[in-house]
Amino acid sequence: MSATLGRSRANGTVQQTPSQHIPPPPRRPSSKSDNGGYWAAVALLLGLLVPVLGFVAIWMGFSAHDARKDANRAAQAVSGGGAVSAMDHSATNLGGGTDLRSFAGQGPANAAALAEKHVAMDATLPPAPAGPVARVKLVLVDRTIEIAPGVKYRAWAFSGGAPAPFIHVRQGQKVELTLTNKGAIPHSVDFHAARIAPDVAFKDVPPGGSIHYSFVANDPGVYMFHCGTKPVLAHIANGMYGAIIVEPRTPLPHADKNYVLVASEWYLSSPGFPEPAGLDMAKAQRQEPDWVTWNGYAGQYVTHPLTADPGQTVRFWVVDAGPSFNTAFHVVGTLLNRAWVNADMTQFQRNVQTAEVAAGGGGVFDVKIDQPGLYPVVNHSFASVDLGQVGLLKVGNVKGTMSH
Secondary structure, eight states: OOOEEEEEEETTEEEEEEEOOOOOOOOOOOOHHHHHHHHHHHHHHHHHHHHHHHHHHHHHHHHHHHHHHHHHHHHHHHHTOOOOOTTOOOOOOOOOOSOOOOOTTOOOTTHHHHHHHOOOOOOBOOOOOSSSEEEEEEEEEEEEEEEETTEEEEEEEETTBSSOOOEEEETTOEEEEEEEEOSSSOBOOEETTOOSOHHHHTOOBOTTOEEEEEEEOOSOEEEEEEOOSSSHHHHHHTTOEEEEEEEOSSOOSOOSEEEEEEEEEEOBSSOOSSSOBOBOHHHHHHTOOSEEEETTBTTHHHHSOEEEOTTOEEEEEEEEOOSSOOEEEEETTSOEEEEEGGGOTTOOEEEESOEEEOTTOEEEEEEEOOSOEEEEEEESSHHHHHTTOEEEEEESSOOSOOOO
16 A cells, blocks of 8 residues: 655654555536536627617617607797697607796886786686586687786787686586687697596697587586697696686585685796796796796785685685696685685585695685784795785785785
8 A cells, every 4th residue: 555654753853654645635627517608698698688789779769869859849839830739748848948047026117016007817706607508718819918017928828818717617517618729829728627538629729720619517626727739838838727617516605705816837038028028948847937926917916905804704716727836725814714625525624724736736715714904825835925926815994015
């Protein structure tokens, strides 16, 4: 038996002793087969990935091309060009420049005097027509309006105003609607109170054309109506909105005064004086308004307050036309005795401090105030108050004014 010699030390001498045979360590099996499988899997994955990436690149190219075409078509619509479908509501970058200067609070030197001379929009709820049918005629016109003291704006307006004249019907009445377009580009009208096929009723009306449709106002509440032509953001921001009140078949608790308030934002391309402003779409897309208003004119119910006598119940029918901001409805100095939130007329909440009205939504709110005074009516999102969304409810024969 073969042996190797080991060296050991004993009594200072070196002895050579046989050591037991130690078998060599086992050899590592070759990794060739493992490496081959790994690289084969990598090659397969790369083979699959390359055509996928190629497909994605081609798809992105076509998408970018289509997006550019879509933006150009929508921009032409805003500037007076071709029609676009009312059913395509997607946002589109219309340009609007990169200079997003704010014109908030800017007005001519005689703005205070102009505010006094301004004839405030009558916020009183108009009567509902008698009979089973309510016939509504809306005429779209392009016209210059005033949205703050001395501040002019080139609007697209239903029946000459922004908001449009209020529509009041009774639950169960048939609404016969006719829209005539006397503007320069296609428009449409979308009624939130209607249960109807939008691709049929809310389709575009070309310049000089008309559309007629009808619906039964089965759902009580207060609702927005607006232009539904693409880009909807631009059409609403340009003034194409209004409120329809569907009075419940079962009478609500008595109210001595009924007022309609429509909230909206304005995005200006210039200060609006001495020359009228137009829409700055870039501001609208960034939700950076220059003015926010009740019934289309900043602060008009501060200079010309809404009125009530002590002890009277005042009912507010509130619509938020947006196009983007919500309204946190609040009356300073009191609570909302009754709040039909989101215009659900089947039930109400009591003694609410602030009620949310979403963009495109509505709510009905009662207040009963016994003490004479000036009570601000505000959006409690106070950036909107600073931009003009504030009014006063004057209870009793009180003098002076106040700001908030």
